[in-house]
Amino acid sequence: MRFLFCIFLFIYFLSTQLAFSSLDREIEIYKNIRCLVCQGQSLNDSNSDFANDLKKIIKTKLDNNETDKQIYKYLVERYGDWILFDPPIKTKTMFLWLIPLLTLIIGFYILRKKISFSKD
Amino acid sequence: MEIGRQHMASDFGLVSLVLALMITALVPLLFLKHAAFKTELNYNSFYFFFKISFFLILSAFIFLVISFVFSDFSILAVYENSHIDKPLFYKISGTWGNHEGSMLLFILVISLYGFLFILFSKNLNESLKSTTVFFQSIIQLIFLFFLIFTSNPFEKIIPVPNQGLGLNPILQDPLLAAHPPFLYLGYVGFSLLFSLLLAGLITNQYSANWASIAKRWIFLPWTFLTFGIALGSFWAYYELGWGGYWFWDPVENASLMPWIASTALIHSILVMEKAKKLFNWTAILAILTFVLSLFGTFLVRSGILNSVHAFANDPRRGFFILIIISALTFAAFVIFILKSSRQGKDNASYIFLSREFSILVNNYLLIFALTVVIIGTTYPILLSVFAGESISIGPKYYNTILAPFVFVFLILMAIGPYLKWGKNFFSVVRFKFINILLVSIFLTAIISFILQKQDIVFWLGIACSVYLIISIIYETYYLKFTNLNYGRLFSHAGFGLLIFSITLNYFFSKEFTTKIPLGGSANYQDFKITFVNSFSQKQKNYEELFGYYEVEKGSTKVSLKPSIRKYNQPEQFTSETSIKNQWLSDFYIAMDYSKDPSNGIGVRFYFNYFIGLIWFSFVLITLGGFLGFIQRKNEKSN
Numbered sequence: 178m179r180f181l182f183c184i185f186l187f188i189y190f191l192s193t194q195l196a197f198s199s200l201d202r203e204i205e206i207y208k209n210i211r212c213l214v215c216q217g218q219s220l221n222d223s224n225s226d227f228a229n230d231l232k233k234i235i236k237t238k239l240d241n242n243e244t245d246k247q248i249y250k251y252l253v254e255r256y257g258d259w260i261l262f263d264p265p266i267k268t269k270t271m272f273l274w275l276i277p278l279l280t281l282i283i284g285f286y287i288l289r290k291k292i293s294f295s296k297d
Numbered sequence: 298m299e300i301g302r303q304h305m306a307s308d309f310g311l312v313s314l315v316l317a318l319m320i321t322a323l324v325p326l327l328f329l330k331h332a333a334f335k336t337e338l339n340y341n342s343f344y345f346f347f348k349i350s351f352f353l354i355l356s357a358f359i360f361l362v363i364s365f366v367f368s369d370f371s372i373l374a375v376y377e378n379s380h381i382d383k384p385l386f387y388k389i390s391g392t393w394g395n396h397e398g399s400m401l402l403f404i405l406v407i408s409l410y411g412f413l414f415i416l417f418s419k420n421l422n423e424s425l426k427s428t429t430v431f432f433q434s435i436i437q438l439i440f441l442f443f444l445i446f447t448s449n450p451f452e453k454i455i456p457v458p459n460q461g462l463g464l465n466p467i468l469q470d471p472l473l474a475a476h477p478p479f480l481y482l483g484y485v486g487f488s489l490l491f492s493l494l495l496a497g498l499i500t501n502q503y504s505a506n507w508a509s510i511a512k513r514w515i516f517l518p519w520t521f522l523t524f525g526i527a528l529g530s531f532w533a534y535y536e537l538g539w540g541g542y543w544f545w546d547p548v549e550n551a552s553l554m555p556w557i558a559s560t561a562l563i564h565s566i567l568v569m570e571k572a573k574k575l576f577n578w579t580a581i582l583a584i585l586t587f588v589l590s591l592f593g594t595f596l597v598r599s600g601i602l603n604s605v606h607a608f609a610n611d612p613r614r615g616f617f618i619l620i621i622i623s624a625l626t627f628a629a630f631v632i633f634i635l636k637s638s639r640q641g642k643d644n645a646s647y648i649f650l651s652r653e654f655s656i657l658v659n660n661y662l663l664i665f666a667l668t669v670v671i672i673g674t675t676y677p678i679l680l681s682v683f684a685g686e687s688i689s690i691g692p693k694y695y696n697t698i699l700a701p702f703v704f705v706f707l708i709l710m711a712i713g714p715y716l717k718w719g720k721n722f723f724s725v726v727r728f729k730f731i732n733i734l735l736v737s738i739f740l741t742a743i744i745s746f747i748l749q750k751q752d753i754v755f756w757l758g759i760a761c762s763v764y765l766i767i768s769i770i771y772e773t774y775y776l777k778f779t780n781l782n783y784g785r786l787f788s789h790a791g792f793g794l795l796i797f798s799i800t801l802n803y804f805f806s807k808e809f810t811t812k813i814p815l816g817g818s819a820n821y822q823d824f825k826i827t828f829v830n831s832f833s834q835k836q837k838n839y840e841e842l843f844g845y846y847e848v849e850k851g852s853t854k855v856s857l858k859p860s861i862r863k864y865n866q867p868e869q870f871t872s873e874t875s876i877k878n879q880w881l882s883d884f885y886i887a888m889d890y891s892k893d894p895s896n897g898i899g900v901r902f903y904f905n906y907f908i909g910l911i912w913f914s915f916v917l918i919t920l921g922g923f924l925g926f927i928q929r930k931n932e933k934s935n
Contacts, residue, residue, distance in 0.1 A: 204808065211689050217546060219691070221810060222539050224889045224899025229812075262691025270688060273676055277698060280668040284661045292654060293646040 206235060206245060209262050210252065219262060307372050310360030311451040314401075317353035318441045320346055324434035328427065340423050344415045347430050350437065351408040358392075358405050361450050365392045371457040374398060374450050380463040382838045390474030391464045396598060396614070397450035399477060403594070404444060406485040407437045414489055414514070421510065424500045425493075432492035439621055447614050466839070466864040466871045472532040476525060480552060483522025484590040487559065490514045491587035494580055495629060498636040503580070508570035511583075513926055515566065516784070519559050520922030526552050527915035538872035538887030540808055540903035542911055545692045550674040551593035554667060558586040561663040563925075564656045572653045572718050574645045577637050578660070584629045591622045601678060650723040655713030662706050669698050700754070703796060707761040710789050711768035714782075733771060737764040750804060758800030765793035784928055788921025795914035798881075798907045805906035814897035825849040826886075826902055829856075831894040839864040841873075844888050844898055853879060857886045859900070881909035 207221035214227040220235075231252075238248050252260050264270045324346050331338040361374075365388050370376045378395040379388055393399045411433040418426050444450070468474075493511050497503035529549065530542050543549065562582040568575040595601075599615030647654050673690045680686050711733070715726045741760040745751065769790045773781060809821040818827035829845040843860040859875035874887040882905060889899035 209691065209693065211691075217544075218539065221808070222901060224810060224812060224901070257687065259687035259689055262689050263693040264688045264690055269680065269684060269686065270676075273672055273690070273694070274698075276672050277665060277669045280665050284664060288657060288661055291647050291657065292649050294649045 202245075203236070203239060206239075206248060207232060209249075210235075211260050211262060213256060213260060304369065304371060306360045306363040306367070307369055307451050307453075310357045310364065311449075313353045313357035313360060314441070314445060314449075314451065317350050317357060318438070318445060320350040320353060321434055321438045321441055324350065325431055325438065328431040328434075338423075338427060340427055343427060344430065347411055347415065347434055350434070351412040354401075354405050354408045354437075354441075357450075358401055361398060361401060362389055362392045364451075365389060365398075368461060370459070370461055371453055371455075372450075373452045373454045376454055376458055376461050378464050379461040380838070381460060383464060383469075386471070386474065387464055387469045390468075393477050394464050394468045394474075397444075397448045397452075399481075399598070400440070400444050400448050401450050402478065402481055403485055404437060404440045406481045407433065407440060407488050410486050410489040410514075410518075411437065411492075414493075418510075422502075425496055425502050425507075425510075428496035428500050429489070429492045432495045433489060436488050436492065436625070439625075443617055443621065447617055463838075463864070466862065466869050469871075470532060470536050472528055473536070476528045476532060479521050479528060480525035483518045483520075483525050484552075484555060484593060486514075486518025486521060487555065487583075487587040487590050490518070490583055491625075491629065494583045495632050498580070498632050501636070503576065503636070505570050505573045508566045508579070512563075512566055512570065515559060515563055516922055516926035519556075519563060520919055520926060522552070522556050522559065523915070523922055524919045526556060527912070527919060530915070531912060534908075535874050535876055536871070538874045538901065540885055540887070540901060540905065542908065543692075545673070545690075545695045547674050548597055550670050551596045553670055554593055554674070555586055555589040557663055557667045557670065558582060558589050561660045561667075562586055564659050564663075568653045568656050574647070574653060575657075577633075580633055580637060582660075584626065584633065588622060588626050588629075591618070591625070595619060595622060596674070648719065648721050650716060650721045652713065652716040652718045655709060655716055658709055659706070659713065662702055662709070666699055666702060669695065700758075704757050704761040707765045707793060707796060710792065711765040714772070714785065714789075715768070729771070730768075733764060733767050737767050740767075748801075748805070752804065755800060755804050758796060758803075762793045762797035762800065766790060766797070769793070782928070784921050784923075784925025786921070787924055788918045791914045791917025791919075791921055794910060794917060798910035798914060801907040802905060802911065806908075807902075807904040807906075809902045810899070811902075812897045812899045815895045817897070821902070823850055824902070824904065826900070828898065828900075831898065836862075842888075842890060842894065844886075844894070844900070846875075846886055846900070848884050848886070848902070850884075850904070855879070855884050857884060859886045859888045861888055861890045863890060878909060882906045883908050 204221055208219045210220040210231070212218045212220050212223040212225060212228045212231075214225050215223050220228045220231055235248055238251070249261060249265075253265070258265060264273060266274070324343065327343055327346065328338065364372050364375055365379055366385065368375065368379055368381050368388065370379075374395055374397040375391075378398075379391045383391070391398075393402045411430055414433070415426070415430060490511060493507075493514060494503070497507045497511075526549075529552065533539065533544065533549075534542050562579065565575050565579045565582055569579045595615065595618040599618060601615060647657055673694055677688050677690055680688060712730060715729065716722055737760050740763050741756055744759055744763075745756060769786055773786065807822065807824065809819075809824065809826075811819045811821075811826075813819050813826065813828040815828055815831060818825055820826075825848070827847045827849075829847055831842065831844045833840060833842040835841075839862040841860050841862045843858060846857045846859070848855050848857060855877045857875040857877060860873045862871045862873060863869075864871065870890050872887045872889075874885060877884045883903070885903040885905055887901045891898045
């Protein structure tokens, strides 16, 4: 049981580290930004003036070798957290990760209590 | 002459609805009277009253459809959501394209399930059957009250307008016309299971036998819900023009929540039936499934999702739905707590690597996924209501948290069904797993080599899904097509194929947004898109701008003809995407509106790898649910 759980954790962390980092960086950033004048679309899916202007700005920043963090920071300062599809980790958003983690731990604890390892 | 007939339909509709309310109220009263005086209930007349209420609701619904067909603008709901120039098909589907009509459909489905239950439970003992109908009629009554007093579909408007406001054009689509009814047949269908559970608890018949009876009443709504979600996903793909099949949009999540809960339930109820364990947990899941269905309806219907302010405009409805949800949940848990202790004690232990163990882990993972979806959907709402802060939660949040669990889940789905009830049989079947593992690793290596892709997540996704599929093929071969549980095989194979195709789609799809001038072309990686021509056309209720595009990829050349519609009533744009499939992959273009096309039109181009297989997987999963419903004995006892 513990062995299985370790394998699982290993796979989990490996994949969260690697996941979704392999795609085109520019598109990846566009996809993570909400087009504020559209309905639920990302910058990448929109051709609105707002989206096109913002894309130009981001493109320049990418050409200036700014990091993703710097670009996001710039956007959040101007438009607020709402613009990011991937919410930043802060005290107020912590629960988004804490609650699932808690479910995982409590669930595991209950499972562990319910399971008997006797062989028959 | 015709005007008079129209008004008559709406009057008949309202009368049917009020009569339905009265008859529905009679059903629980009749039941309670006999329970109070301990007299024998005349079951036939009791069921008869419920059936009458069903037919009355059905006729109210039909009269509403007629009012929509004849554009009776004296009815507020018709005025607000229809228009004389609308094609007949969308006049009909407009009936449930608005709050009032869809709530009537909602009640019709509650009643339909009660009706079907009465028809198909001939051999059920009368106390369980009648108590179930009693609870179902109470749910029906509550929602009828809600409908008539907060959202009467037959409400009049004076003076009668000559023209309606029209139906949201984005809803004018054949698939979306079919999407809500199927979703409701799923969502609302869980009401019967909820009633059956309460009846089982009250009459002390909540047992392994109850599980056998209840199973089909999970399979049926589950199948409809799966199909409804698939339709919604397919609609979003080709109508919204965003190029994808799932966006983790709150409205989509609202339908996913009861789906996950009911999927957990389908599995836990097997443990209850075969191993006579997990009674309390199954009851909790049954309640949770129905509550989440209602909660999903609340999220979508209250308008809280699109904007928090829309909720404040008409807080009454949302508020009432919340009250109903809380009252039903509270009542259910009171009954559960009072009655559950008498049956099935849950201090039973579960042997490591037994069949019940695998289902326990399944439920553990599903509940985790459910938590993630619930938190991701509701947290932004809570944050904006209580802290006044807006955050967005997009696909990345869900994908990174859930993807690794999906891999584990696939392996579990492959191994679980080989395990035995009540004993650790793993050492006997271990060699099979190792063989299947070797085969799937080998196949993954071949796929990776052919597609020239080296990536750990890609390998994991392919290997785990192939592992599941191979294990199912092996089982089918091993059992030589006898004694097979087709429901499970199809839905599991469908899920394996789904993850397989999602992995391929994720890693090999291409997307590209640009603005191309008329006659010009744009290059992106190995794609070349040429904007050949454009023209516009006036239709009855919209103006349509077409574009001709040619897409080249290596030696393949496809021509695409997307368009964009500008509707008059109300003024709104909808994008008609153009999709050409090359084997299982799609070339997909959606275009923007432009007053002057010669200046260039913005287009979004998508190359969707293996997307056809995703739709096929949805079909397989749905088919699995349906087979589970019709196959009576669907899991061997040991």
